[in-house]
Amino acid sequence: MAFTEFRPLDEKSLIEYIKSVPALSSKLANNFNNITIKEVGDGNLNFVFIVSNSSGSFVIKQALPYVRCIGESWPMTKERAYFESLALKEEGRLSPEHVPEVYHFDRTMSLIGMRYLEPPHIILRKGLIAGVEYPFLARHVSDFMANTLFFTSLLFRSTTDHKRDVAEFCGNVELCRLTEQVVFSDPYKVSEYNRWTSPYLDGDAEAVREDNLLKLEVAELKSKFIERAQALIHGDLHTGSVMVTQESTQIIDPEFAFYGPMGFDIGAFLGNLILAFFAQDGHATESNDRKAYKEWILKTIEDIWNLFHQKFIALWDEHKNGAGEAYLPGIYNNSEVQLLVQKKYMTDLFHDSIGFGAAKMIRRIVGVAHVEDLESITDAAKRAASERRALDLAKTLLKERRKYEAISDIIAAIRQF
Amino acid sequence: MAFTEFRPLDEKSLIEYIKSVPALSSKLANNFNNITIKEVGDGNLNFVFIVSNSSGSFVIKQALPYVRCIGESWPMTKERAYFESLALKEEGRLSPEHVPEVYHFDRTMSLIGMRYLEPPHIILRKGLIAGVEYPFLARHVSDFMANTLFFTSLLFRSTTDHKRDVAEFCGNVELCRLTEQVVFSDPYKVSEYNRWTSPYLDGDAEAVREDNLLKLEVAELKSKFIERAQALIHGDLHTGSVMVTQESTQIIDPEFAFYGPMGFDIGAFLGNLILAFFAQDGHATESNDRKAYKEWILKTIEDIWNLFHQKFIALWDEHKNGAGEAYLPGIYNNSEVQLLVQKKYMTDLFHDSIGFGAAKMIRRIVGVAHVEDLESITDAAKRAASERRALDLAKTLLKERRKYEAISDIIAAIRQF
Known part of the structure; x- marks a missing residue:
């Protein structure tokens, strides 16, 4: 059985495949009897x-030529695996401790065949729902961001290298288009794919679709x-793309990567x-009101930006006489x-981050x-209450982002809603 | 004699070349006896x-692998001819009346073999030095800009088409780098290539190199x-890239074209x-003080922006339900x-235009x-006086560009200096 053209693997054909690839079979010491x-x-x-x-x-990890959760009716190029592998290798080179x-x-x-992130690694989002604190999370994530973003930007690189890689990642256009649709377009129009906690948020969803100032701002972000093409970005860096233990933080799934x-x-x-943060009230129980955990999340948000800022500037200073x-x-x-120039650069980046973050919310x-985080709140009224607070905050952040000067202002705004 | 590898042509080998290309020789009715x-x-x-x-x-037009006016010591890819031909074809498709x-x-x-722009076509810059008015210039140039910029932007196109063409023109990186160096970098640092009307402008040139706010602003423009990648731009659209008669306006030489x-x-x-405009005082004579001509230039500047604005918005409205x-x-x-959204888009574009225009000055x-225009003023003191006024205006425009709201504000500023 040769693998000279694409076909989806199942557990049986996967073993045949592994046998044909020394880089994989050697990891198992070429022993296929006790394989799981x-x-x-x-x-x-x-x-x-x-x-x-x-x-x-x-x-x-195998990409199929459609969106798995929707089915073959939503085709999606399997070439995304190529860009994911490119991004994994580049991010791994720049931040080896945080990329498999x-x-x-x-x-x-x-x-793609890659390192298995063994237990007790779990998806960060699940840890956040369970109320687990990760003492190194802010340090690790800010490290990953500072290293991958700085070293793929024009602060470190020549235009020649930059345009070569920009051109390559232009090929990942289908995944970019998916983001454009689901982040910057569908929420602001009537779309068969949209959904929300109904009937509680029916009016809120309609208000989003009718908010002209919000649409003006989201258009600016979409254009950007x-x-x-500012740097090689992961493109989908939510808490479901991070695996964690108490000591380890690993960034996975960069199939949406491109220069953005x-x-x-x-x-x-x-x-x-x-x-x-806003989901925590829905997870509170009599024995755990989640108040301390909410403070930990706020502290983590603040630390991530501040540590990122500090590391990014340190890299800039270190390489300011480079190429x-x-x-x-x-x-x-x-x-x-x-x-x-550093103050202006970081202020613009802060405002961009707040704007994009709000759009993602x-x-x-x-x-x-x-x-x-929110879907697992089974009481719909309770879930809708959390969602409305998050939505109202996000609308304010998106429209007013240029008025915020420091991450502490954002923390204060979160507390207000 | 075959032309299977690159070599620079002279008048003799050019005839051999033309004979081997039917698309060219047919233009001469295959008659090579009376050729000039x-x-x-x-x-x-x-x-x-x-x-x-x-x-x-x-x-x-043949590109050589170096910068002609400097010589072989400044190499420059001859692949630029490929991007020039691509751009000529695309611009010609979008604005056929104004592209050869x-x-x-x-x-x-x-x-590249292309239409010869027969006499009385001359380079617009020479017409401006001679004090010739061109009644259709504003209309034609604004047409060219509106058509080429609108139809290659995301206002008209899909992301798929956009990223494909962005990737292709990333290949023109060497020409982009030349612009980066001579427009956005060298004037703000000590460089062997810089020159100015010395000793008159020695202090002015130094002041440019020591103006931190100017450097802050030019960095933002350089990043942009x-x-x-907003649209396919010509990349070198000065008055030396335009040929004119009283009735005709033709845009040539887009070898710097890319998505910018x-x-x-x-x-x-x-x-x-x-x-x-600022050079006119140096060309004034007793019989012609150039005052009326200066007014015509100001009127043309105002008309170009206003007509461009009007046409661009008209195209947008016409295609607002398109792809x-x-x-x-x-x-x-x-x-x-x-x-x-149109007001915001056009205001941002206006500020960009003023900023880039100032950097080009x-x-x-x-x-x-x-x-x-300025070099032909033989009296150095007179030339330096014109140059200083232009330079001072440009510095103000670059630093304060966001304060101007309409082209009439720019005209007023020009009159002030």
């Missing part, structure tokens, strides 16, 4: 198998998302933490102008794909 | 031959130039008209929100490539 295969893909798009025996383990190693990529089969605005990644993560094309050392050659409440 | 060939390349980069006989004529027809392109030879910010084209043209991805009809579906006074 488990299909665990709980995402929206792909099949994911965990393969292990007593000698070792790995994950096989890629062992194997097969473009024909749209298949499509047109501005940095704030889209930062905002995605912060926006999903804010959703987790980065944006601010040539011969021009930005005194500490006063250096401070000026809105789409999770009135768009097609919701978050388990 | 004239090398007329007065630009900085290429060789240009006019070929004609009694039956017809055309122009041959391409008859032939040879990628191996980096050679590199990162923002629209304001770069609009600003280039307006900025060069402002330079022409353009930026503002979907299902969202921007009432006249109030339509007005809001500055680089023509203290950077490597100057303009004949």
Whole structure:
């Protein structure tokens, strides 16, 4: 059995496939008798198998030519696996402690073999729902963001390298279009895919569709998302794309990666933490009111931005005399102008992040794909109450983002809603 | 003699070449006895031959692998001819009345055969120096800008088409880098290529290099130039890239074309008209004080922006229910929100245009490539006086561009300096 053209693998054909790939079979010491295969893909798009025996383990992720959670009626290029593998390798090079190693990529089969993130790794979102604190989360995520965004931007690179990679990732257009549709378009119009906690939020969803100022602002963000090739971004950096233990933080699933605005990644993560915050009231019990946990989430939001800011500026200072094309050392050659440009850059990035984060919150409440943090609140009235507070905050953040100067202002706004 | 690999042509080998290309030789009715060939390349980069006989004529433009005006010490990819031919064809499709027809392109030879713009066509810049009014100039140039920029933007196109073409034009990176260097970098630092009317402007050139706020603003424009793929822009739309008669306006030389910010084209043209305005005092004689001509230039600047604005909005309205991805009809579906987004879009574009225009003015006074409008003023003191006024205005426009609301404010500012 050869694998010279694409076909979806099942647990049986997967073993044949692994036998044909030394980079994979060697992980199992070429012993296929005691092998265990488990299909665990709980995402929206792909099949994911965990393969292990007593000698070792790995994950096989295969993209199918449609959106898994919708079915063949929503086609989606399987070429996304190619861009995911490219992004995993680049992010892994820049932030090796926080990205699983890629062992194997097969473009024909749209298949990636990579490190299995062993227990007790779980999806961060599930930890947030369970109320688990992760003491290193802010440090690790800010590390990942600072390293992947700085080193793929023009602060570090030449225009030549930049345009070459921008051109390559233009090929991931179908995944970009999916984001454009579900984040920047559908929530603001009547769409068969939209849903919300009805009837409670019927009026709220309609208000989103009729808010001209909101539509004006989301158009600006959409243009920036499509047109501005600022850095290689993960493209889907929510709390479901992060696996954690108490000591480890691993960023997975960059199949939406392309050269876009940095704030889209930062905002995605912060926006999903804010959703987790508003969901906590729905998870409170008599024995655990979640108040302390909510404070931990707020502290984490604040730490992530502040640590990111600090690390990003440190990288900039360290490489300010390097090959980065944006601010040539011969021009930005005194500490006063250096401070000026850094302040402006980081302020713009902050406002972008708040805007994109707010857009990601809105789409999770009135768009097609919701978050388990809120969906798992079974009492619909209670869920709607949390969702409305998150939605109202997000609308304010999106429209007023330029008025906020520091992350502490955002924390204060979250407390107000 | 075959032309299977690149070599620079001279008048003799050019005839052999033409004989081997039916699309060209047919223009001459295959008659090579009474042929005339004239090398007329007065630009900085290429060789240009006019070929004609009694039956017809055309122009041959060949790119060499270096910058012609500097020599082999400044290498420059001859692949630029490929991007020039792509851009000529696309612009010709969108604005056929104002772009010369391409008859032939040879990628191996980096050679374009195109329509010869017969006398009395002259380079617009020379007409401006001579004090000639062109009654259709504003109408024609605004037509060209509105058509080429609108139809290659996301106001008209899908993201799929956009990203495909963005990727293709990423290949023109060497020409983009040249612009980055000579427009956005060299004038703001010590560079062996910079020159200015010395000693008069020594202090002014130094002041540019030490103006932190100016450097802050030019960095923002440089980022936008590199990162923002808004539309297919000409990339070098100054008054030397336009040929005119009283009735005809033809845009040539788009070898710097790529997907960039629209304001770069609009600003280039307006900025060069402002330079022409300030040069007039140096061309005044006792019999012609050029006062009426200066008014015509100001009127032309005002008309170009206003006509562009009007045509661009008309195209937008006409196609607002089309396939353009930026503002979907299902969202921007009432006249109030339509007005809001158009006002914001055009205001941003206006500020971009003023900023880029100012940067183009500055680089023509203290950077490597100057303009004949000013260079032809032989009295250095007089020239420096014109240049200083233009430079001071440009610095103000670049730093304060967001404060201007209409083109009439710019005209008022020009009059003040």
